[in-house]
Each structure stands twice: as C-alpha cells, then as structure tokens.
Amino acid sequence: MSAGTAKLNVTVAEVKPINDLVTRFKFVRTGGGDLPTFSGGAHTVVEMQDGDITRLNAYSLMSNPADRGAYTISVRRDDQGRGGSRFMHSQVKEGMEMVISNPVNLFSLDLRAGKHLMLAGGIGITPFMAQMHQLSMMGGHFELHYSVRTASLGTYAKELTEHYPGRVHIYHDDQNEAVDLKTLLANQPLGTHVYVCGPKGMIEWVHSTAEEMGWPREAVHSEEFLAPASGKPFEVKCAVSNKIVQVGEHQSLLEALEAAGIDAPYLCRGGACGQCETSVIGYDGKFLHYDHWLTDEQKAGGKHIMPCVSRFEGKTLVLDR
C-alpha cells in the first residue's frame, strides 16, 4: 500500500509499565541502523496485527529528536476504546517485530517564538517531552503546565520536575489544583506561542480563552488525535474503483476502504492533518463530521468527507475513490 508515509520495520526493544494506565514502548530499527530524525511534536502511526484486523494508531514520539538510535512512545490504555491501546498493552512484547510509519509532525514548534508556553493534560504530555528535549538542546525558552488526575497517574511528572527545575508546573485534579489560565495568558511577553495537547475540552478552553484575551490565532497551537467514532453501519459506493464497501459499526470509513483494497491516502488517522480528504460525488442522507480539518461551511456543503473519523447515515453515499 502506498498510502501514508514510508514504513519502518522496527523491533520492540523495551516495554515498560509507567503507572496503572500508561506503558512505554521503545522501538529500534530491525537489523540495526539509525532511524530518521524527527522534530518535537511528531507522531508515528503504529501498525498492529490484531487477528484479522489491522489497526493503525498514531502516537506522539516522546524521545529526544536527536537520538536516532530509538523511538519511544507512551500508550494510555483505553478500556472503552476500539482496541488499539489494549492491543499495545496486552500483545506487544519485547523482541516483537512491528511496522511503524516515518514520523510526521502536525504539532511542530514555531521556532520564531521567543517563548514556548506548553499546556498538557494527561497523556497529552508526550509530544511536549520531545519538544522539551529539542528546546533544551537549542537553549530555547519554555515553560510547561501539566495537569494530571492524581500524583500516581501523573505520567513522567516527577521525572520532568527533576529534569527541568523551575520550568515544570504540575496540577493535580484530585487536590483541586488547576491552571489559572487567564492570569497565565495575561502575563506572557510578546512573542510567546502557546501549545496545548490534552482532552478536547481543555483544547477548546485554551483556544477560546486565548482568543477572548486577544491572542493572535497564529500563536496558539493544539493537537488532538481523535479516535474514530463508532456508529451505525453504512454502505459506500466508490466511483473510481467501482466497488461497494460496507462500513462496520466499529470500523472507520478509511479502514473499510483499506480493507476493500482501495489505496486511500492518510497521515494522522485522527481528523487533524487533512490528507485523507475525499470528494463526495453524491449522497442521500446525513454526514457525521467529526474532524478538525473541514471548515463549518465545507461540513455543511456535503462535498467533502474525512474518512479517518467521519461517518454517514442514510441511503447512498458515492465517493471519488
């Protein structure tokens, strides 16, 4: 398959449980040699052979971007999820060979910024770990505000506090600690960029508060990978390949296209990057758009769909694939 980016054959070098929910995985190149460089904020798409199902999940790289010897990711187990994180936790063992994609960065640092203000929630800490490595090597100015549920679920909170003294601020939900966002945003010097990675509500809160306070849109960056939503099964006609594809309840449209042998483009598989945007030739029904890519007008227009996360309910859907 030529969709996505070039693939890397890797071997799992380490599987390390970090706390009750999070496990860290370290990948080295199978047969030795360097991995491609990446920049802080990049992710890789991990392919999982789960029986008959191929699962493709994007995870942020958290290791030092300058270290080409290995990539590390941290995976939070989601028992209500579709099974990707459960597979990583239960099936992936040291020594196992896997396929991952070349790194892609949809959450890069704006290096014109005089200061980088980072806001992390939960497992959203991972891209910042690579960015902090990168910035500390460059002598960059950064400050991390990291919200965790409890001290024991504060993934890497202790290590980060020790490693970057004075630059890391931890907030514990169970102790009613929270970022005082308005005060924080009001006191940033000109040239500061703010980055947020965490739950959807947190991202929206940061975007809306920053906008209200007059922050330029270009200085506010966020990353949220969506897991494809489940929904009613539906049928799609693919005009170019002349195939009729059934999309299952817990399958994304993109996964159904791939299972039918259609070479559909993708990068993030999470509604963020825009790579999988597909033209709609005709439809009779209603779109369930879940992506962050299409504008509201495009979503209302019925001419485009992002198959990685969005769904359809109705009689017929014809796509240009």
Add this chain to the structure above:
Amino acid sequence: MSKTQFPPSITSRPVYGELEARSGSGHLMIADAEGAEAILDLAKSVDQGFWAKAHIIYIPKKTGTKYSSQLEELGAGQYYAGPSYEAAQGRIRRALLDCHMGTQVYLSGTESLMGQAMAEATAAGIPHTAIQAEHRGSTARRMQCVHCKGITEDVTTDPFECSHCGLSLFVRDHYSRRLAAFQGVRVDAEDPGNIPEKVELFK
C-alpha cells in the same frame, strides 16, 4: 477593504483593511497625519473602557494640530505626539517591550509609517497577520534604492532621484516587509541617460 483605492498589483504589494476594535489586554495605536481619522472613526464604536488600556503614538506631519487635539480628547491611558517617525521610534520600541501577548496593534496613515511600525511589532513577536492596518492620507512611497541601499521617503513621482546616490529610479510594486520599503531600480540601466519624463503617480 481599505478606503484608499490602490490600482491592482502584484501579491507582494501590501493591502490594508479598516481598523476595528478587538478584545485585548491593551491597544497600541500608531498613526501619522490623516491616519488620525481612522482612530477617530474607530472611536465612534467603542466604549470608554477601551481607552483606559490604549496608548496612542501620533505623528501629525503636515496636518499640524488639525487632529491632535481630537485624539488627545479620546482619553487614552497614554498619548504621545511627536515630530517624526524617527523621534517616535524609541517610544514604539519601549511600548512593545512593555506589553504582553493579547495587546492589539492598530496602524493607520501612510504606508511608510505603517510599514516601519509593522516591522517593529513583528520583530517584537506579533505575527504580521494579527496586526491591523488602515491606509489614510498620502500615497507617497518609502523607497529603497537597490543600488546604494539608501531610503528615500515621500516619493510621489516615477521615476524619482535617489536622495542618496542620485540615480533615477523606477518605482516598483515589489515590497519588503523587512525594510518597510518599495524597490527602486535604475530606470536607465540599459540605456544610460535615457530617462523618461517624471509622472506624478502618488499624492
């Protein structure tokens, strides 16, 4: 859309909008000459609370006191009127150094003033797309001679003589945000001495 109608041009040429009040932790307003009108127009639609957080830096140029007393009466937290951009530059830099993210920058008046203040504000860390600019008054240009690199202000004719090296320069629409200037290129480079008549293109 700008109230000044500029002829269609290349994409490098800056375009201007109309100032509108935006929410922000402060309002830095830099204007020259007729640019005061854009601030006075904006004043019609904002409440008094807006001005407490505002800092107006105004260079009246040839308009003298025509607008300065009206601007002063707006009651901005800080008001400064100065004789030239160069005289105001230190204050602009200091104001940018003191303000925080969330400050809105409003520029109005000539392209020379807006371009130079825009360069200061972007160097201070505000993305240029987040800075509002409205053209008012003279369309005279700030030009850079590509040969001697000297800047000539208030150019109204094409061609014009470089105020530094004396060459006759053709006025191009190519613009540098870094220099806040249009590009002037020797008009008789191919055929020395063959200099076309000056045409007054800008007022």
